[in-house]
Amino acid sequence: MAIVLGPNRYGKAETRVVRVVREGGTHHIKDINVSSALSGDMEAVHLTGDNANVLPTDTQKNTAYAFAKKYGVDEIEDFALLLARHFVDSQPAIHHARVEIEEYFWDRIPVAEGPDLGLRDEQHSFVRSGREVRTCVVHYDQDGGTSVVSGLKDLVVLNSTGSEFHGYIEDEYTTLKPTSDRILATEVSAQWRHRGDDSSSGRSGTGSFGRSYTEARQALLDAFADTHSLSLQQTLYEMGRRVLNARKEICEVRMAMPNKHHFLVDLEPFGMDNDNEVFFAADRPYGLIEGSVLTDDAPDAGYAWN
Structure with missing residues (x-):
């Protein structure tokens, strides 16, 4: 050997x-x-x-x-x-x-109005x-050979309604109740791969890397806000799809999205109703949804994601 x-x-x-x-x-x-x-x-x-x-x-x-x-x-x-x-x-x-x-x-830090500015009239x-x-x-x-993968992490977003979750597998260990109205919150980590010809040029194809980042980020936010979600997986796909439609130099988006669970608090012991108003925000354990969305003509990724 x-x-x-x-x-x-x-x-x-x-x-x-x-x-x-x-x-x-x-x-x-x-x-x-x-x-x-x-x-x-x-x-x-x-x-x-x-x-x-x-x-x-x-x-x-x-x-x-x-x-x-x-x-x-x-x-x-x-x-x-x-x-x-x-x-x-x-x-x-x-x-x-x-x-x-x-x-x-x-x-x-914005410059305040008034006589006691000190050095605040200098923008530092x-x-x-x-x-x-x-x-x-x-x-x-x-x-x-060149590859460029851009992205973001720690982007925390929340929809206070417009999210459902039901129709899933139920077995003898299932206690989760179906819901047609829940809080959907997550902390988005997203990376997007630029096409090879754009990467090697040092630009993002149809504009600077800065503009590409700004518009990809906005596409993620718009898709999250616009999607009536039946699952976080559905929302993930729509977010990736929106980025690819917005920026043609991007050929693949990969995302990891933890489900930041918000559980409705039982207020009946206190003689109160709780019509989706008071929630407990749990930090762990949490569901973790991961996936990629790509164009059908995306070039081979090679070592881009390593």
């Missing part, structure tokens, strides 16, 4: 980069979390400890900082592509780079936004 080295990669995880752009007294910030992973001709380092082909993870971290200064940080997909191409194209032993970025949003004060986290994963190969 022979023992051989299998697939492997290494990198620097979660390099936090905050880039401040100053336009006079008005500042803009970009807050991102960068993780890079490299693979290629790495047999020697694993088998004999020869580090000749290893670009240190500390160097990967420093590159993220240096590129943030040198090139700035606009759309996270473009910054990830910049890093991935640099790692592969500058190092012959590195054949593949994976760069994942999360972006955290900040809102500007922010509060961390309660919005979702924007994400992307970029892969780049030595032969130029």
Whole structure:
């Protein structure tokens, strides 16, 4: 029996980069979390400890900082592509780079009216936004093959009506009661894959990655709000379908949506009715619905989702 080295990669995880752009007294910030992973001709380092082909993870971290200064940080997909191409194209032993970025949003604190402004007339004060986290994963190969997967996570949404659940399998262990009016709440994690020709160009086909993200996010929200749901699975499919119709450069959407259960509280012991007014929000256990929606001409995913 022979023992051989299998697939492997290494990198620097979660390099936090905050880039401040100053336009006079008005500042803009970009807050991102960068993780890079490299693979290629790495047999020697694993088998004999020869580090000749290893670009240190500390160097990967420093590159993220240096590129943030040198090139700035606009759309996270473009910054990830910049890093991935640099790692592969500058190092012959590195054949593949994976760069994942999360972006955290900040809102500007509004300037108040009145005489006690202090420095508040200068736009440099922010509060961390309660919005979702924007994400992307970029892969780049030595032969130029590129994939871009954009997305978001922690997008919490709720419909207070317009959701039903009934007609499901009932066996001797079933206690859940059918309902024709329930709260539907979830925390959306969604990723969408750009077509290969759009990814390699560094753009999102019919516009910038920023516009693509904004419209895909809005499509998710619109579909969630517009769909009279008979199941969370039905809602998931409609959300994915709406994104694909809205943005033609996107060929596949994958989602994970926990069912954030809201149970009607029994108020009869207190002599009160409860006509879908008071609920208990349970955090666990929860149903977890996952699925993908794609176009019938979607190219092979390759390593895009890895």
